[in-house]
Structures are given as C-alpha cells and as structure tokens.
Amino acid sequence: MSYKGDNLMSVKRTNRSAALRALHEKGAMSRKRLAHNMNLTPGAITKIVAEMISDGLLSEGEMLTSGNAGRREILIDINPQKACGLGVLINLQQAILSGAWLDGSVIFAESVPLQAEAPSEETAKRLCERLFALMAEHDIPRERVIGLGIAVRGITSADGRIVRNSFGALAETDYPLCELFESLTGFHCVMENNVRSLLAAQMFLSRDENEGSQFFLRCGYGIGAALSIDGRIWHGVTAQCAEIGHIPVIRRGGKPCHCGKSGCLETIASPGAIQEEARAILSPEQTPLLWQTFRDRSAQELSVFDVLTAAGNGDAGASAIVDQAIQALGSAIKALIYLVDPGKIILYGSLFEDPYYLSRLSSELQEGVDLRHAVEIGKSRYNMQLEDTAACLLAVQDFMANGGIQE
Ligand SMILES: [Zn+2]
Known part of the structure; x- marks a missing residue:
C-alpha cells in the first residue's frame, strides 16, 4: 500500500502527461475541449498549455469556429518532431x-x-x-x-x-x-x-482503443504473451506476466523446454514444436503428402508452413500434430478467458497469416466458451510490423x- 502524497511537481507531471495522452489519443483539440477531457478548469489548462508551448512540445494550429455564437477556438496539438x-x-x-x-x-x-x-x-x-x-x-x-x-x-x-x-x-x-x-x-x-x-x-x-483488458499472444518460434488490465500492462510480482508458453501441460514424459522444465505448452504448441514434430515423423506412412513434397529435399528445410499446408490438404500425420498444438493452445487461452474476462485477444506473428491455422484456432476457441464472454479475437492490425x-x-x-x- 502506498501512502505517498502528491507534491506540486508530481501534480504538474501528472497534468502534463494527461494532456499529452489526450492529444495523442484523440488528436488536436481546443483548450476548452482539453479542459473538458481532463476535468480541469480552463484557467488551469491555459497555464499548462502555455508552458508546454514554450517548451516546444505543443503548438497552436488551425482555428475552429464553434457554437451558435461563432466563437473561434484554436486547436492545440503535439509537435511530434520536437x-x-x-x-x-x-x-x-x-x-x-x-x-x-x-x-x-x-x-x-x-x-x-x-x-x-x-x-x-x-x-x-x-x-x-x-x-x-x-x-x-x-x-x-x-x-x-x-x-x-x-x-x-x-x-x-x-x-x-x-x-x-x-x-x-x-x-x-x-x-x-x-x-x-x-x-x-x-x-x-x-x-x-x-x-x-x-x-x-x-x-x-x-491510440484510444485500449480500454478494458487485452491479451496479446505472440507466436514466433516459441509462444509469448502480454496482458493489459484497464489500459495498463500488467507485470505481475516477478515481472513474468504472461508466460503462457511455460504453462505445464504434459505431466510425465514431456519434451525439455528452454526454460529448464519439461512438458511446457511451448514444447507442443509453438511453431517451432510443430515443425520439429513433423520433421521427426516425416515418412511415406505417417505423413504421405508432406513426404511427397520433401522426397528430394532435406527435412531441415521443412517449415511450420509446410506442415500447415499438408494438414490443410488432408495429410493425416500433419493434421494430428496441428490438432494437438491447437487444442493445447486453445485450452490455455480459454482458461485465460474465464480467469481474466478480457475484451480483446490480439494474435501476433506470421503463423496467424496462415488462413488454415487461423480458422482452426478460431473454431477451437469458440468451442466451450459461453456467449456471455464477449471477447473479440483477431489478428493485430500491425501484425509483423x-x-x-x-x-x-x-x-x-x-x-x-x-x-x-x-x-
Ligand atoms: Zn518452459
């Protein structure tokens, strides 16, 4: 519990920070609108804005005519290249x-x-x-x-x-x-x-789409995640939130994980695990379609996307690997939906550019989650950027x- 009070300097920082955040998230606005957004008096805003204009952080721009009286208001904005x-x-x-x-x-x-x-x-x-x-x-x-x-x-x-x-x-x-x-x-x-x-x-x-809670799932070679609660990123007591990839899912005989444990979610559900599993069973009997593609090539060239293509075309071995991965990842995400009740699950990584994988994961996530949970699940609009x-x-x-x- 913190019992710290606010001295004048910290009030100044808080107000300036709120002004920057409001202008960043909502765009240029008049002093009056800024005062309304920040719940401060026009006098207080005039002082804060004057100081930040003199620092070069804010600048005055277009003139707006507003209201019946035709009052003219100048728009204030962040000077981005300051x-x-x-x-x-x-x-x-x-x-x-x-x-x-x-x-x-x-x-x-x-x-x-x-x-x-x-x-x-x-x-x-x-x-x-x-x-x-x-x-x-x-x-x-x-x-x-x-x-x-x-x-x-x-x-x-x-x-x-x-x-x-x-x-x-x-x-x-x-x-x-x-x-x-x-x-x-x-x-x-x-x-x-x-x-x-x-x-x-x-x-x-x-910008201003970060209300509530968001779960960010990143599948690169492994599986990583991060969680925001009420617009703030949650760190956890030991700054390890949210290591979803290291949830233990196989109790005995699981594969070793780079974290030092074995049987972590990452060892069966990550893109790297899918790829390695397929390389290990690549054969005419177990993965006939994948085998045809790689008959004259080294198994080391085989990527997770080759496995997804073969699974999408009906290769039994490839499908079994992908199904196991998706079910394990889906279970972990569903546990999170029930625990945190997030507004959004943001999917990030090249894996989610694969339509077969994305549709399989989406249908897995619809199974067993009641409709009262209004979570929006989709690929990041900045995927790979x-x-x-x-x-x-x-x-x-x-x-x-x-x-x-x-x-
Ligand atoms: Zn691990």
Whole structure:
C-alpha cells in the first residue's frame, strides 16, 4: 500500500502527461475541449498549455469556429518532431535499432545480427556505435533524443534494470543491461520484456482503443504473451506476466523446454514444436503428402508452413500434430478467458497469416466458451510490423508518462 502524497511537481507531471495522452489519443483539440477531457478548469489548462508551448512540445494550429455564437477556438496539438525516442530490440541472433518521433512515426529501423556467445558489453558497444551512426545519417542531434528503450527477450527484473535470462539472446544471465546502455550512450534508458514492448507499441499506435483488458499472444518460434488490465500492462510480482508458453501441460514424459522444465505448452504448441514434430515423423506412412513434397529435399528445410499446408490438404500425420498444438493452445487461452474476462485477444506473428491455422484456432476457441464472454479475437492490425518500433516507443511512452519533463 502506498501512502505517498502528491507534491506540486508530481501534480504538474501528472497534468502534463494527461494532456499529452489526450492529444495523442484523440488528436488536436481546443483548450476548452482539453479542459473538458481532463476535468480541469480552463484557467488551469491555459497555464499548462502555455508552458508546454514554450517548451516546444505543443503548438497552436488551425482555428475552429464553434457554437451558435461563432466563437473561434484554436486547436492545440503535439509537435511530434520536437523530440525522438531511440530503441534497441534484442531477440535471438538479431537486434533491431530504431528511432521514432513522438507520434510513433518511424525515423529508422535497422536489423543487426547478434552473436549470442559474444560478451554483452561488446555487443552493446557495437549496437551503440551503429545507433550513433544512424542518428548522424538521419540528422538527429543529441538534444532531441528523449531516451533509449531496450526491449529484450526473456525475463527482466521487476525494476526493469537487469536481464535475468534472455534464453540465448545474450551471453550472460542476471546482467545489468539498462545501466550498461546508460553509461555507453548517456541517455535515460528504460527496459522491458520484448513481448510486453510489442503490446505497449500496439496500444500506443492504436491510440484510444485500449480500454478494458487485452491479451496479446505472440507466436514466433516459441509462444509469448502480454496482458493489459484497464489500459495498463500488467507485470505481475516477478515481472513474468504472461508466460503462457511455460504453462505445464504434459505431466510425465514431456519434451525439455528452454526454460529448464519439461512438458511446457511451448514444447507442443509453438511453431517451432510443430515443425520439429513433423520433421521427426516425416515418412511415406505417417505423413504421405508432406513426404511427397520433401522426397528430394532435406527435412531441415521443412517449415511450420509446410506442415500447415499438408494438414490443410488432408495429410493425416500433419493434421494430428496441428490438432494437438491447437487444442493445447486453445485450452490455455480459454482458461485465460474465464480467469481474466478480457475484451480483446490480439494474435501476433506470421503463423496467424496462415488462413488454415487461423480458422482452426478460431473454431477451437469458440468451442466451450459461453456467449456471455464477449471477447473479440483477431489478428493485430500491425501484425509483423511492431518489432520496428517497439523499443523506441518505450522511450516515447516513458517521456509522455513523465509529462515530457526530462531529468
Ligand atoms: Zn518452459
């Protein structure tokens, strides 16, 4: 329980942050409309807006005529290019360096290969050198940078300073990555788990559609997820919400999982697991259609999409693998629907671009869920695009949450 009171500085931050959020989510509006949205007096808004215009964060734009008296009102908006956020997203064997303006528009996004065995300090130095080069290429002076967002695979500490375990992306465990990037760049840094960063980016870009609770399911090679409650991303006590891929589903004899356990959902339902299972049983007897396709090719070339195509065309072995995966994933999602009662389930990843998989999962999710649960399930409108901005938008969102005040 927190008993902290609000001093004047924190009231100022809160009000400025609410103004930035209202303008970001609802677009340009008059001082009067902003006062109404924020439940503040016109006098208080005039003061806040004047201060933020003088900081260069807001600007006055079009003139509107409103009401019967023909009162003229000037629209206020965020000046998006006043400042930019930078980002580093760290995944298996790959990092994405990015930059975005305050409205989320991308300045640059570049993929850089990563070597898992290289010491993290060396990796971070290399990434920072390239980031500085990209800033120069895009004419971004240091004073315009509001911070650096770090989105990293795996488990981060509850205070967002330490990478507990990146499961093979970085060489070390329990590593103070946030501090390292701060010392290398001199920028204020914020760090978050990669899937929670993707949901944060999805929420930032979809502006005012984030009321209630949303469950974000990302299927890449493995299965990751994130959850928002009342418009805020939920971290959980140990910052491991929502590791749905590591729910134990097979009690005995399950396959080993990279998390150290065995029989996790990810070991039978992830795209990687579907692919490996099909490679293991590839034969004329068990997977006749898949065998025909791969008769003259190496099983190592076989991807999850080949398995889905064969299953869609009636291959018995491929269908059994896909059915088992979908049923296991479906059960976990249905448990979540009953536990959290979310408004939306957002599906993210290349797997959901496959019409066969998407329709099979959708029908699985309709079975056994009563109609009182009005959850909307669908593919993210930014599917396959959020990696390019997730990290730099962490910095932008942190800046806005702080009322656009830099320490
Ligand atoms: Zn696991």
